[in-house]
Amino acid sequence: MNEVVNSGVMNIASLVVSVVVILIGLILWFFINRASSRTNEQIELLEALLDQQKRQNALLRRLCEANEPEKADKKTIESQKSVDDEDIIRLVAER
Template sequence: MNELSVGALNIASLTVSLVVLIIGLVIWFFVNRASSRTNEQIELLEELLDQQKRQNALLRRLCEANEPEVVKEEVEAVKKEDDEEDDFIRLVAER
């Protein structure tokens, strides 16, 4: 009778081990799958960001090329005024 209970105990522990192993593999599968999907999404977002940066650079060049020269002179004058105002602010002591 002792031999029967020892054999049943071995089979029960083996069954529990197999069930835990199967559950662990299923969990690993879903975690790995989610991780690979996340990596793909990150790659796509980085590619999208790169394309947007290129589009912004092209739009800036296009806008600068189509800008009339009078506007360019006004922009330069405004920049000079801003620089002068910044110089004054730099001289004021902070409290």
């Protein structure tokens, strides 16, 4: 009689342990799946940001190229330097 009662208790205990393990597994699966979904959303947002930044960089390059001053001749640069030098000399206080 003891063997019949003990075997019934053991069956219930193993069933309870199985249910607890399954519940823990489901809870872990839920949190891992949730974290994975959030990570995928963040990756999509980062990719969208990267695409926008690439577009902005391309537009900025176009603007910079369009607004580049034309290169001046050497004579013009030298004449501007001499004028700048004369201005500096004129700024020096005379005693």
